[in-house]
Amino acid sequence: MPPINFGSYQTKIYHEGAALGRLPAVTTNPTLLEHHARKVLSPRAYSYVAGGAGEKATMDANRLAFRQWKFEFGERGKGN
Numbered sequence: 001m002p003p004i005n006f007g008s009y010q011t012k013i014y015h016e017g018a019a020l021g022r023l024p025a026v027t028t029n030p031t032l033l034e035h036h037a038r039k040v041l042s043p044r045a046y047s048y049v050a051g052g053a054g055e056k057a058t059m060d061a062n063r064l065a066f067r068q069w070k071f072e073f074g075e076r077g078k079g080n
Contacts, residue, residue, distance in 0.1 A: 034050065037049060
């Protein structure tokens, strides 16, 4: 079986949202996604997927790191 190209799936979601006004079937909001997963998965499956133990300090740190991540671009024409 060939590998799944998730980049194409992401491009499709963005295109359908921007061009056609369609929202994805599943939320892309991490908090809402977690709530939905808790409703539909067994407790064992949810615990495995959630991956955060105790107070979820690692998960919180990861979310904070991603919120602070950004692209920085050099000035155009300066060879940056």
